[in-house]
Amino acid sequence: MTRQNINRFALILVGVVAFGLPLVLRSPTYLHILILLYLYAYLTSSWNLVGGFAGVLPLGHSAFIGIGAYASTILSLQYGISPWIGMIVGGILAAIVGILIGFPTFKMRGAYFALATIAFGEGIRVMVENVDNLGPLKINGPRGLQIPPTNIGFGNYMFAGKEPYYYIILVMLLGILAITYFISRSKLGYYLNAGGEEPEAAMALGVNVARAKLIAMAMSSFFTALAGTFYAQFTLYIHPKSVISLDFSFEIAFIALIGGRGSIAGPVLGALLLRPVSDFSRIYFGSTLPGLHLIIFGTVLILVMIFQPRGLQEPLTRAYNRLLDKIFGGTEQKEITHEYS
Amino acid sequence: MNILEIKNLVKDFGGLRAVDTLSLSIEEGQILGLIGPNGAGKSTAFNCIAGVYPPTGGDIYFAGEKINRSKPWNLCKKGLARTFQIxxxxxxxxxxxxxxxxxxxxxDKTSVAKEKALNVLRLLQFEDKKDExxxxxxxxxxxRLEIARALATEPKLLLFDEVMAGLRPAEVDEMVQIIQNLRHQGITIFVIEHIMRAIMALSDRIVVIHFGKKIAEGSPQEVASDENVIKAYLGDEYVVS
Incomplete structure (x- = not known):
């Protein structure tokens, strides 16, 4: 067996396990934890298009989750439109808002960009909290919107058990991973990386940095909003604090930074490591030490930034390659990890 | 035909006039050298041509087309590439x-881009470092990487901003060789350089600027013996009269 075959085999194995898991794992609690894990991996991968490839740190992505959640929910509650269609509408709306936010903010660098995006995200939350009716649309301010679980079925994006949600988010996650993989190897990926690292040099090499970033932002916002609809249909109750909260934005950034931003595997790795910490600390210490997971996240983030500034995907990739080296007894076509990571 | 033509270029930074009514032109296939003491405005002139700074006054024509306020990436697509001093x-x-x-x-294709990039690296004898x-x-x-990147855009005109600064003499000779090879492929080259040995060997013509103004222009020999040039570089006392 060659190296490539082994890589392919490992990927297929992971896929089979992921798809087969609900058949073995009957506990709704664990399924719930896994669904959230995939959701965060999906959100972080969408975020990665801007936060990883373009080298900026957007911290307002909860706004797009909110737009997706509210768009599909309002459309289905008030107009009876299937959330599947509402999901696309929300995505397009989020992409437009993303471009509007990106236009002024992409001129800023470093912390200023991060702060500006926080401000946009929080601004949108406060607006939603203070508006009961927007024209004909009922937003219901801070009380949020409840989706009555009456019409269960695929067309209504509503299910009795957790398994369908599990498969939907799993497919979405695989989709976004494929998309980020192809983008990282495309012209856009090269342009985003170049523009993020040395904008002046990139411009001199024919890269319209601002345009590349706006395209990435539009895509990132679109995909993030799709997850908003998923979240709304999964919990069947949304309110500003739940879908447009800074917690979402921060946790996405935590996962990306610890897993490795700008890499394909980083978001999945980060979610695999951090989500269980957050869920189990809530289960076991929720009453005695609420917020314990944030302390753990902070500590882990500090350690990772000091010892592995490119995230945990790098040492793990290296370890994996070394393992393969040992099996095959050679360094046949070493993978250039820094090229695409 | 003149591939680049600059007419009365002026660039002000606040009250400071960095480039003052500079006019020059480059014929296709030529190597033009731009020299001058530190702070003479050479890099500023380059940045105006490459679209980084909009000029305060004057006109810049590239292949007959006015490019005064074109963006760097559009210029690059038209065939004007540059390297950075830093x-x-x-x-x-x-x-x-x-x-x-x-x-x-x-x-737009990654595989084609990779092939082209490998060709450029081969041309510059840089292929062994491709994974570095x-x-x-x-x-x-x-x-050398700066040159390779600029070359990969398949330019008609290359602006080299001190590509030899900080190199050892043997490396300078190698770089002169590279630039001459590029010229033989029909690329026009506009070069800023401080290393006189190199610029004398390379340039067909040299333009000398001082405080943003052109003070001399001509063949390397003419410029080297020009009184104004010696004054600008060494001061009044050194002029042999």
Whole structure:
């Protein structure tokens, strides 16, 4: 067996396990934890298009989750439109808002960009909290919107058990991973990386940095909003604090930074490591030490930034390659990890 | 035909006039040298041509087309490429990745861009370093990477901003060789340089500027013996009269 075959085999194995898991794992609690894990991996991968490839740190992505959640929910509650269609509408709306936010903010660098995006995200939350009716649309301010679980079925994006949600988010996650993989190897990926690292040099090499970033932002916002609809249909109750909260934005950034931003595997790795910490600390210490997971996240983030500034995907990739080296007894076509990571 | 023509270029930074009514032109296939003491406005002139700064006054024509306020990336697509005096590699990426960013100007396909980038690296005898992280290169290699990236955009006119500064003499000779090879391929080259040995050997014509103004123009020999040039570089006392 060659190296490539082994890589392919490992990927297929992971896929089979992921798809087969609900058949073995009957506990709704664990399924719930896994669904959230995939959701965060999906959100972080969408975020990665801007936060990883373009080298900026957007911290307002909860706004797009909110737009997706509210768009599909309002459309289905008030107009009876299937959330599947509402999901696309929300995505397009989020992409437009993303471009509007990106236009002024992409001129800023470093912390200023991060702060500006926080401000946009929080601004949108406060607006939603203070508006009961927007024209004909009922937003219901801070009380949020409840989706009555009456019409269960695929067309209504509503299910009795957790398994369908599990498969939907799993497919979405695989989709976004494929998309980020192809983008990282495309012209856009090269342009985003170049523009993020040395904008002046990139411009001199024919890269319209601002345009590349706006395209990435539009895509990132679109995909993030799709997850908003998923979240709304999964919990069947949304309110500003739940879908447009800074917690979402921060946790996405935590996962990306610890897993490795700008890499394909980083978001999945980060979610695999951090989500269980957050869920189990809530289960076991929720009453005695609420917020314990944030302390753990902070500590882990500090350690990772000091010892592995490119995230945990790098040492793990290296370890994996070394393992393969040992099996095959050679360094046949070493993978250039820094090229695409 | 003049591939680049500058007419009365002026660039002010606040009250400071960095480039003052500079006019010059380059014929296709030529190598033109631009020299001058530190702070003479050479790099500013380059940045105006490459679209980084909008000129305060005057006109710049590239291949007959006025390019006064064109953006750098559009100029690059038209065939005007440049290197930076202070090298700006994409440090976390491989050499090949760096060059591929340049070769994407003429193609949308990753495989084609990679092929083109490899050709450029081969041309510059740089292929053995293709998987090296750009941040790990020596200064001479970084300068070569700057050239490789610019070359990958398939330019008609190349602006070289001190590509030999900081190199050892043997490396300078190598670089002169590279630039001469590029000229033989029909690329017009406009070069700023402080190393006189190199610029004398390379240039067909040399323009000398001082305080933003052109003070001399001509063949390397003419310029070297020009009274104004010696004054600008060494001061009044050194002029042999």
């Amino acid at each position: 090298v700006k590699p994409f440090s976390s990426k491989s050499v090949l990745y760096n060059v591929m960013v340049g070769s994407f100007v003429t193609t 992280r750009a941040g790990n290169l020596t200064i001479a290699e970084r300068k």
